Amino acid sequence: MPSQTQALMKASTEDETWKGEHPIIRVDNLSVSFHSSPVTHNISLRLFPGRLTALVGESGSGKSVTSMALPRLDPPTARVSGSAVYQSAISHEHATAQTTKTDQQPHISSDSSKSSGSNTTHSSDQSSDSIDLLSPNAPVRTIRGGLIGTVFQEPMAVFDPLPTIGHQIEEALEFHTPGRSLSRAEKKQKVLDQLREVGLPDPQRIWASRPHELSGGQLQRAMIAMAIINRPRVLIADEPTTALDVTTQKGILALLTRLAHRRQLAILLITHDMGVVWESADYVYVMQHGRIVEQGPTRQLFEHPQQAYTRELLAAVPRLTIPATTPVTTSATIPVTASTEHASAHAHVSRETMAEKTESEKTSALVEVSHVSFTYPCHGLFHRSSRGSGPALTDISFRIDAGKTLALVGESGAGKTTLAQILSAQLHPQSGSVLINGQNIEHLKGSALRQARSHIGYVFQNSASALVPTRTVGWSIAEPLTIHTNLNSSAIRDRVTALMKDVGLNPALASRYPSQLSGGQQQRVGIARALALHPRLLIADEPTSSLDVTAQKRVLDLFHRLQNEYSYACLFITHDLGIVQEIADDVAVILHGTIMEQGPVDSVLAHPHADYTRTLLDASPHIGVLPQPPHTSHSSHASADDERE
Amino acid sequence: MRMFDYILRRLISSLLVILIIAVTLFLIFYMFPSNPAQLSCGKPCSPEQLRRVSAFMGTDQPWYAQLGAYLLGIFAGRTFGTGASAVVCAAPCLGYSFRLNEPVTTLIAERFPVTASIAVGAAVLWIIIGVGTGVLAAVKRNTWVDRLLMALSAIGISSPSYLIGLLAIIVFAFELPVFPSGGYVPFSRNPAGWFSHLLLPWLVLALINAASYTRITRTQMIGEMEQDYIRTERSKGAPESVVVGRHALRNALLPVMTMFGLDLGSLLGGAVLTERVFSMQGLGMLLLDSVTNLDLQVLVGSTLFAAALVIVANLVVDICYSFLDPRVTVGR
Numbered sequence: 001m002p003s004q005t006q007a008l009m010k011a012s013t014e015d016e017t018w019k020g021e022h023p024i025i026r027v028d029n030l031s032v033s034f035h036s037s038p039v040t041h042n043i044s045l046r047l048f049p050g051r052l053t054a055l056v057g058e059s060g061s062g063k064s065v066t067s068m069a070l071p072r073l074d075p076p077t078a079r080v081s082g083s084a085v086y087q088s089a090i091s092h093e094h095a096t097a098q099t100t101k102t103d104q105q106p107h108i109s110s111d112s113s114k115s116s117g118s119n120t121t122h123s124s125d126q127s128s129d130s131i132d133l134l135s136p137n138a139p140v141r142t143i144r145g146g147l148i149g150t151v152f153q154e155p156m157a158v159f160d161p162l163p164t165i166g167h168q169i170e171e172a173l174e175f176h177t178p179g180r181s182l183s184r185a186e187k188k189q190k191v192l193d194q195l196r197e198v199g200l201p202d203p204q205r206i207w208a209s210r211p212h213e214l215s216g217g218q219l220q221r222a223m224i225a226m227a228i229i230n231r232p233r234v235l236i237a238d239e240p241t242t243a244l245d246v247t248t249q250k251g252i253l254a255l256l257t258r259l260a261h262r263r264q265l266a267i268l269l270i271t272h273d274m275g276v277v278w279e280s281a282d283y284v285y286v287m288q289h290g291r292i293v294e295q296g297p298t299r300q301l302f303e304h305p306q307q308a309y310t311r312e313l314l315a316a317v318p319r320l321t322i323p324a325t326t327p328v329t330t331s332a333t334i335p336v337t338a339s340t341e342h343a344s345a346h347a348h349v350s351r352e353t354m355a356e357k358t359e360s361e362k363t364s365a366l367v368e369v370s371h372v373s374f375t376y377p378c379h380g381l382f383h384r385s386s387r388g389s390g391p392a393l394t395d396i397s398f399r400i401d402a403g404k405t406l407a408l409v410g411e412s413g414a415g416k417t418t419l420a421q422i423l424s425a426q427l428h429p430q431s432g433s434v435l436i437n438g439q440n441i442e443h444l445k446g447s448a449l450r451q452a453r454s455h456i457g458y459v460f461q462n463s464a465s466a467l468v469p470t471r472t473v474g475w476s477i478a479e480p481l482t483i484h485t486n487l488n489s490s491a492i493r494d495r496v497t498a499l500m501k502d503v504g505l506n507p508a509l510a511s512r513y514p515s516q517l518s519g520g521q522q523q524r525v526g527i528a529r530a531l532a533l534h535p536r537l538l539i540a541d542e543p544t545s546s547l548d549v550t551a552q553k554r555v556l557d558l559f560h561r562l563q564n565e566y567s568y569a570c571l572f573i574t575h576d577l578g579i580v581q582e583i584a585d586d587v588a589v590i591l592h593g594t595i596m597e598q599g600p601v602d603s604v605l606a607h608p609h610a611d612y613t614r615t616l617l618d619a620s621p622h623i624g625v626l627p628q629p630p631h632t633s634h635s636s637h638a639s640a641d642d643e644r645e
Numbered sequence: 646m647r648m649f650d651y652i653l654r655r656l657i658s659s660l661l662v663i664l665i666i667a668v669t670l671f672l673i674f675y676m677f678p679s680n681p682a683q684l685s686c687g688k689p690c691s692p693e694q695l696r697r698v699s700a701f702m703g704t705d706q707p708w709y710a711q712l713g714a715y716l717l718g719i720f721a722g723r724t725f726g727t728g729a730s731a732v733v734c735a736a737p738c739l740g741y742s743f744r745l746n747e748p749v750t751t752l753i754a755e756r757f758p759v760t761a762s763i764a765v766g767a768a769v770l771w772i773i774i775g776v777g778t779g780v781l782a783a784v785k786r787n788t789w790v791d792r793l794l795m796a797l798s799a800i801g802i803s804s805p806s807y808l809i810g811l812l813a814i815i816v817f818a819f820e821l822p823v824f825p826s827g828g829y830v831p832f833s834r835n836p837a838g839w840f841s842h843l844l845l846p847w848l849v850l851a852l853i854n855a856a857s858y859t860r861i862t863r864t865q866m867i868g869e870m871e872q873d874y875i876r877t878e879r880s881k882g883a884p885e886s887v888v889v890g891r892h893a894l895r896n897a898l899l900p901v902m903t904m905f906g907l908d909l910g911s912l913l914g915g916a917v918l919t920e921r922v923f924s925m926q927g928l929g930m931l932l933l934d935s936v937t938n939l940d941l942q943v944l945v946g947s948t949l950f951a952a953a954l955v956i957v958a959n960l961v962v963d964i965c966y967s968f969l970d971p972r973v974t975v976g977r
Binding site: 145175210 | 874
């Protein structure tokens with residue numbers, strides 16, 4: 001879609017119109033400061049009906065603060081200056097403007113524009129009323145939800161946990177319906193229609209559900225429904241897919257694109273992920289340290305990034321590069337079904353080949369998992385009924401050699417973390433065996449178990465909550481040493497310093513508390529703690545999913561380097577195939593507690609056999625300007641099967 | 646179905662807890678201190694008399710037989726002695742006061758309306774005052790309103806009820822004689838008298854208890870107001886009154902409710918100090934008298950009754966909770 005509009009946009013950015021449309025929101029010289037220290041400087045941007053505009057930057061760049069200032073959802077301590085003019089006439093004009101290509105008075109490029117806060121009349125060549133969103137007497141409650149809808153990052157946290165989804169969306173409707181002009185039945189009908197429009201196939205059930213009963217993807221769709229139920233002309237989406245799986249992310253992005261086109265909605269998409277930008281945005285603003293450093297139509301910006309920072313952002317996206325011979329398609333030539341039976345047959349083959357490959361170094365298999373099955377007890381100590389009564393894991397087998405990394409890929413709820421907990425002897429499988437360094441960890445107790453666990457490092461998903469908030473990070477890194485070794489305090493201090501250097505942290509940070517560090521730094525602390533005892537096995541449970549792409553890139557590089565130095569075997573859990581390719585030697589694709597497919601990364605990605613692997617591949621954002629063939633719409637070769645062997 | 650299971654499970658566990666309390670109480674009061682028969686026997690007490698009293702009261706039996714008889718009495722009632730001198734203690738028999746010549750159950754039934762009037766009225770007042778000021782302090786956080794309310798609540802928490810109660814009597818009953826200084830009039834006899842006698846104890850109890858509710862409500866509200874869903878509500882265009890009153894408050898009240906249930910439950914078992922200060926013959930006074938007179942049967946019976954009230958209150962709160970917060974029963 002960027003390619004279709006590219007030519008038009010290139011021409012149009014000069015005169016501030018796009019496809020004959022005028023911007024519905026013009027932001028000029030928007031600056032936000034907290035306690036008189038500025039966080040953003042003179043931001044100027046335009047939002048057009050029907051266009052998806054992305055605001056990209058890493059966390060702390062000021063992109064959220066900027067976008068939240070428009071519906072005045074910024075914190076009360078924020079001081080906002082500049083202007084953000086909402087032009088409501090655009091919608092009426094829309095029908096005629098399409099055919100008559102505008103030759104309106106060209107505006108100066110936004111950066112050099114000298115228009116100040118109150119000076120908004122110069123832009124209105126229509127006699128319509130325009131609203132300065134930032135003025136103190138702006139009708140905030142009409143703007144919020146009525147003119148500008150907002151979608152947030154954490155779908156699990158954005159709904160009030162107590163009322164039903166239907167009730168909460170109806171409430172949004174009431175706020176913008178004067179009097180009591182809608183009957184209960186009418187309200188409900190409107191909500192159901194809206195839920196259907198955002199792609200929720202069973203709106204009646206969603207309507208009656210409470211937030212904890214729905215998945216992240218369903219909640220995010222419901223949130224979008226709530227944001228647009230009053231037909232706002234603008235939608236602000238603040239990292240709407242960051243907390244979601246790749247497959248869910250793809251669906252949400254497609255929905256946003258569809259809404260932009262169908263409803264002539266101007267969407268401002270805030271993200272740190274250039275892959276997301278490529279998938280959905282028409283126009284991009286790149287933000288760093290509170291300034292817009294580069295902007296342009298998506299394809300143009302991706303092909304010819306001018307700024308070093310833009311290039312860095314682009315380079316940070318884990319890219320899925322699939323060998324040119326890729327026959328990655330749904331085609332009748334590869335007789336694969338999604339049935340578990342079949343998939344495990346394939347998995348078996350892959351395992352055989354892996355075993356063959358490593359026949360000579362059989363002894364170096366550090367982790368050997370055979371036929372592990374696990375079911376959460378329904379009425380036990382574990383309150384996990386959300387997983388249903390089905391088995392969490394079924395007949396899992398794999399091995400990891402010393403110095404190698406096995407990536408475990410699957411969406412949330414697939415059983416990845418359960419498997420990691422079994423590997424670290426926190427849970428015990430009902431059947432099957434887990435050998436670590438030739439030792440069966442299942443029956444260990446007391447000090448033997450503690451001893452075995454000291455050889456396993458664990459890096460957690462949420463870097464912030466994995467550290468003790470009331471202790472310094474130095475203490476956290478030292479804790480395994482104080483528990484498992486007899487080192488005196490100065491030796492421990494030396495070791496902590498060395499570990500911090502190893503993970504790229506300034507040892508001076510040892511006296512800081514977790515809350516004083518950035519997400520990337522916190523995760524490095526977590527890694528240093530996991531490595532403190534020189535583990536033979538490192539389990540990394542989505543260690544980068546709470547980080548933005550640039551921080552993620554650095555942490556992944558760190559994993560690479562550390563594995564060379566410490567030569568541990570690594571189980572790396574992720575839902576991102578791009579990361580898999582970057583970091584892993586082997587990959588196991590897991591769905592509903594069953595390994596669908598496993599084998600060396602390159603061969604699995606190049607010749608996926610399970611349908612589910614293909615779905616994942618398909619859902620991963622591909623930045624298409626790279627010299628790589630688009631993997632879909634490729635006809636498969638007959639030789640596909642042979643090439644595997 | 647899941648809800649039914651949950652309630653059933655909670656009921657069974659509550660009964661178990663009451664049983665454990667009953668056994669513990671029985672062991673403490675019947676086994677360890679001096680012989681209850683001795684206490685009932687009177688001053689010149691020959692060994693022969695003592696033996697007869699013991700047989701009459703059942704204290705000549707081994708302890709497990711006594712315990713069995715006591716527990717059985719709760720469900721089936723029991724009879725002390727035989728023939729013409731027999732004393733009948735009807736079905737929920739929590740013991741028999743040989744001092745007052747009344748079954749403990751009857752004594753409790755007489756006193757309970759007094760305590761219940763004090764407790765329920767005070768509870769209604771303090772929940773309104775406490776939650777109201779708590780919300781106000783949270784919304785006006787870090788302003789003088791907040792600081793004033795916090796200072797007042799600190800005073801409230803640290804004031805003993807007998808002090809405030811006596812001061813209130815001095816001011817409102819003696820200096821400005823607007824309220825009676827004490828006593829109790831049943832509602833059925835004189836509703837206005839009932840009200841005027843209770844208003845002072847209500848206010849004293851309510852102000853003291855409200856202080857801690859102000860604090861917990863404020864803390865909960867501040868926590869809720871920082872949740873993501875508050876921003877969502879605002880992004881929908883919700884007026885601040887809806888954001889605070891309909892969303893934040895409802896979530897903030899859940900833990901407040903737990904505390905409220907326990908406080909009310911334990912107060913229903915006897916508002917000892919308040920009843921003493923305002924000379925009202927409620928359960929608290931019954932308990933107090935039984936302690937001073939070593940009337941062990943009454944002591945055990947009314948303590949067990951009070952304990953049962955706390956457990957029932959807890960159960961009611963938990964069941965309410967599972968209706969108000971749909972996440973609770975899931976996964977049990």
